[in-house]
Amino acid sequence: METKNLETRKPETKNLETKDFERRGELPNLTMSGYGKASGGEYGNVQIDGVTKVAGHLSALYGIRSSGVTTIEGNVYTPELRSEGKLSVEGALIARTTLLDGMCKVGGRIEADSVKLDGMLTAGGDIEAETFIGRGVVKSEGLLNAGTIELGLAHKASKIREIGGETVIVSRLGGSGWGWLWSWAMPSAESRLDAEVIEGDIVRLEYTHAAVVRGGQIVIGKGCRIGRAEFKTRMTVHPDSIVEKEEKLGE
Secondary structure, three states, rough: OOOOEEEEEEEOOOOOOOOOOOOOOOOOOOEEEEEEEEEEEEEEEEEEEEEEEEEEEEEEEEEEEEEEEEEEOOEEEEEEEEEEEEEEEOOEEEEEEEEEEEEEEEEOOOOOOOOEEEEEEOOOOEEEEEEEEEEEEEEEEEEEEOOOEEEEEOOOOEEEEEEEEEEEEEEEOOOOOOOHHHHHHHOOOOEEEEEEEEEEEEEEEOOOEEEEEEEEEEEEOOOOOOEEEEEEEEEEEOOOEEEEEEEOOOO
16 A cells, blocks of 8 residues: 655745845835726835726835725735735735635736735635635635645635645634625625645545545544545544545555
């Protein structure tokens, strides 16, 4: 029997030096209110309220705060991003701290030390972080890779191609502050996670459909349907869940 490699992929050190956040020098601030357009570039602080479109890449030395509807036609580089409302980033999002309250769509990859979501996040590329805490809906065509991953499923279906971390916890929540929006935007979908592969040292799942789950310690809670589960030390399965094939590695 072939022994599977259960080494969890560690989050790589983030390349946040693409824009040197620590450099000194005076930069203009960008403040937008109401409806308008702005040029991309390098700024100190960025504050956006209302409906704004930013042309090109946006770099903020100190932080970006967006409230309303914001579209950025390029990459985003900042040590801290706070978004309330709807944010669209057509390129990559690179930030040390990312706080999302509402809807966020990123065309490329996401790199961060920490991501905290209350709402809906859609990413066209990989999501890499030290910590990823999400409440609501997450959709990614790539890999979600973090040391700690906690997904609280609410309102609608989440779909992530591949998940890897040290600790991966997926549970169903009663709801979040954006429930009215999900019922309008996506009227018919079950609160569950669909994934091809989930891997971690500790894996605890609820309401998850996955082709493969691989880990050291695995807990398959209620509402799960798993094609194949591979565990190193122990695994428990809720009586209402289905695991088509189980394998204890090392035997």
